[in-house]
Amino acid sequence: MSEIILEVTDLDKKYKKVHALGGISFQVERGQIFGILGPNGSGKTTTLAILLGILKANKGAFSWFRNGTESVNRKRIGALLETPNFYPYLNAIDNLKIVAKIKEISDPMPAIESALAKVGLSDRAKSKFRTYSLGMKQRLAIGAALLSDPEVLVLDEPTNGLDPMGIVDVRRIILGLKEEGKTIVIASHILDEMEKICTDVIIMRKGKVIREGKLKDIIQDKEHVFIRSSELAKIRELLGTDLLRVVNEQDSLMEFTSNLSSHEINKKLASAHIYCEEIFVKKQSLEQSFLSHIEA
Numbered sequence: 001m002s003e004i005i006l007e008v009t010d011l012d013k014k015y016k017k018v019h020a021l022g023g024i025s026f027q028v029e030r031g032q033i034f035g036i037l038g039p040n041g042s043g044k045t046t047t048l049a050i051l052l053g054i055l056k057a058n059k060g061a062f063s064w065f066r067n068g069t070e071s072v073n074r075k076r077i078g079a080l081l082e083t084p085n086f087y088p089y090l091n092a093i094d095n096l097k098i099v100a101k102i103k104e105i106s107d108p109m110p111a112i113e114s115a116l117a118k119v120g121l122s123d124r125a126k127s128k129f130r131t132y133s134l135g136m137k138q139r140l141a142i143g144a145a146l147l148s149d150p151e152v153l154v155l156d157e158p159t160n161g162l163d164p165m166g167i168v169d170v171r172r173i174i175l176g177l178k179e180e181g182k183t184i185v186i187a188s189h190i191l192d193e194m195e196k197i198c199t200d201v202i203i204m205r206k207g208k209v210i211r212e213g214k215l216k217d218i219i220q221d222k223e224h225v226f227i228r229s230s231e232l233a234k235i236r237e238l239l240g241t242d243l244l245r246v247v248n249e250q251d252s253l254m255e256f257t258s259n260l261s262s263h264e265i266n267k268k269l270a271s272a273h274i275y276c277e278e279i280f281v282k283k284q285s286l287e288q289s290f291l292s293h294i295e296a
């Protein structure tokens, strides 16, 4: 049985004139990498700020660990909402000692060493923060969130501004933490990157959830079928209502969605003695899924 780590029900938030969240609901289970995805301004940061007790919702409810909004829950959650202000002239260990003090960790060194190892900074532990690259700064920030060995890690746009190598480093860290059994809630607008790590997602737009589910279901549904043939008109007629939507048609190549699998389509064409030059399918990326929902 999966264990519910977070339950969000009908969360609503207004900032004066801006209706930032219009009643969103979702659940996170233990061990998931749960993506809260959507373009800028869709309400991701507002959602995280409410879940971490920084902002108050106008309506709705949420519960961590089936234990409501009790402040004791916060100790079980490590969060990275924005890059924290580390001291530039201190090294990583001394910076993390300060964080450990704030978090009231009594024996900080083992926790600091373990956190630095997890984010791949052990060999730069004694370098001053100001000598770090942006990627290293971000990894140190994730290390700080890991200091109290939380069950859940909440990250807001952890790859923002990083170069491709920095993005790969953060991806590896997140996947490593999942292997350890941690639950990760991550907000991001970079759908291509999230497609590589999330197990489950909600896609938000203008304060609403427009899509939710297992990542594999979202990117697999409505595969796009491509047919190359000089008899496209005949094929359209033959498929009839099984042809759901023509996405693109150029020269002799048609891209469409259908009720039928490519195998079934091929069979149907063959029985009508239509032999196409090429037939193949492409799974939808998260970005395409998002776009097809807002264009629908």
Ligand SMILES: Nc1ncnc2c1ncn2[C@@H]1O[C@H](COP(=O)(O)OP(=O)(O)OP(=O)(O)O)[C@@H](O)[C@H]1O
Residues within 6 Å of the ligand: 015, 018, 019, 020, 038, 039, 040, 041, 042, 043, 044, 045, 046, 047, 189
């Ligand atoms: N303090 C605030 N006062 C007024 N409006 C706000 C405030 N914070 C956010 N908003 C508005 O609420 C909406 C949701 O913003 P939010 O920052 O939660 O979105 P987001 O998805 O995290 O976007 P981004 O990726 O740009 O951070 C936006 O229209 C934003 O302009």
